[in-house]
Amino acid sequence: MTMYVPYSDDLEVEQPDEQAQIADIVRDLGIAHERMIEARAQAPRGTQAKGHGVLKGVFTVAPDLPGELAQSLFATPGEYPAILRFATEPGAFMDDRRPAARGLAMKLMGVDGEKMAGDGRVTQDFLFGNCPVLPLADVTTYREIARLRAEYGHDPEQLAAEIAKRDDGDVQTLFERLPNIDLLANSYYSQSAFRFGDYVCKYALMPNIDAQRALAARPVTDDDGPDVLAEWLAAFLADNAAGFDFCVQLMTDPKAMPIEDASIEWDVGRSAWRRVGTLHLPPQDPGTPARQTFGDEVLTFDPWAGRPDLRPLGSINRARKAVYRASARHREINGRAELEPASFADCPD
Numbered sequence: 001m002t003m004y005v006p007y008s009d010d011l012e013v014e015q016p017d018e019q020a021q022i023a024d025i026v027r028d029l030g031i032a033h034e035r036m037i038e039a040r041a042q043a044p045r046g047t048q049a050k051g052h053g054v055l056k057g058v059f060t061v062a063p064d065l066p067g068e069l070a071q072s073l074f075a076t077p078g079e080y081p082a083i084l085r086f087a088t089e090p091g092a093f094m095d096d097r098r099p100a101a102r103g104l105a106m107k108l109m110g111v112d113g114e115k116m117a118g119d120g121r122v123t124q125d126f127l128f129g130n131c132p133v134l135p136l137a138d139v140t141t142y143r144e145i146a147r148l149r150a151e152y153g154h155d156p157e158q159l160a161a162e163i164a165k166r167d168d169g170d171v172q173t174l175f176e177r178l179p180n181i182d183l184l185a186n187s188y189y190s191q192s193a194f195r196f197g198d199y200v201c202k203y204a205l206m207p208n209i210d211a212q213r214a215l216a217a218r219p220v221t222d223d224d225g226p227d228v229l230a231e232w233l234a235a236f237l238a239d240n241a242a243g244f245d246f247c248v249q250l251m252t253d254p255k256a257m258p259i260e261d262a263s264i265e266w267d268v269g270r271s272a273w274r275r276v277g278t279l280h281l282p283p284q285d286p287g288t289p290a291r292q293t294f295g296d297e298v299l300t301f302d303p304w305a306g307r308p309d310l311r312p313l314g315s316i317n318r319a320r321k322a323v324y325r326a327s328a329r330h331r332e333i334n335g336r337a338e339l340e341p342a343s344f345a346d347c348p349d
Contacts, residue, residue, distance in 0.1 A: 028150035048087035053286030071197025117305035128188030137263035185216035290348035
């Protein structure tokens with residue numbers, strides 16, 4: 001019988017001078033963000049800046065889950081309206097023909113229970129990337145890379161050279177070697193650890209429709225356009241539904257499956273991915289001008305605002321909490337009020 005590690009506060013270990021390091025990260029990312037504001041005359045997101053589409057869907061919690069999986073909002077079967085945003089990970093607006101990390105953010109609405117935001121919201125956010133691990137392993141690595149981006153972000157070649165000098169230079173360029181394929185063909189991962197009720201997990205979205213998975217056979221090429229990912233997303237969803245399985249991987253060994261190092265992939269031999277829900281995306285147009293503006297300038301995603309029994313874990317997530325808040329403050333200059341949607345009525349068609 002597999003034994004899963006019970007959640008406890010002492011599973012997290014704060015690093016020396018962690019709060020000072022987080023302050024350095026916020027400062028240095030602010031420098032990089034100001035550079036982007038000057039270039040674009042508006043404040044983009046600090047990360048996931050280039051959006052590829054905003055989608056509406058239905059998230060279904062699976063019935064009859066065993067006790068270790070029937071946790072938090074997964075304790076009761078049910079359906080939740082979901083809003084999603086596909087984006088490319090860097091804060092820069094990149095050409096889609098360049099391989100890079102692709103992100104997926106999902107907001108569930110109608111979620112009851114206590115929320116860390118304490119503002120009465122009825123939502124729960126989940127953030128994903130198309131790589132199982134995060135090269136920014138912990139707060140110290142994050143601080144070092146943020147410093148390099150602040151110093152050399154104006155000169156991509158010099159920035160790449162400085163990163164290559166690092167002992168983990170190969171790890172830090174991992175995203176540049178990811179398959180550059182259709183957004184709907186990727187699996188997407190939490191990358192870092194999260195509380196899962198009485199346990200600890202990583203979570204993932206994995207395509208569950210054959211036609212959608214088959215899209216992986218068509219990579220992006222130099223003959224495609226700079227916004228090909230949004231074009232492919234809209235083309236497929238014009239006539240087809242898409243879907244993902246929401247899976248969790250429960251921690252069984254805190255040393256082999258660490259919370260404080262997001263660069264280590266958890267071994268599926270120790271704990272397999274297990275489905276706890278499904279996401280259905282009906283045919284729709286994800287790239288209307290209204291949706292693009294809503295996704296880029298109005299919608300926010302922050303797992304630190306949701307249920308405490310699903311809260312982010314590890315120093316990389318403790319740093320992200322401050323980074324998310326700082327990025328939101330920068331975007332205030334755009335003059336658009338952020339909106340926490342309560343239903344599909346709040347998301348434009």
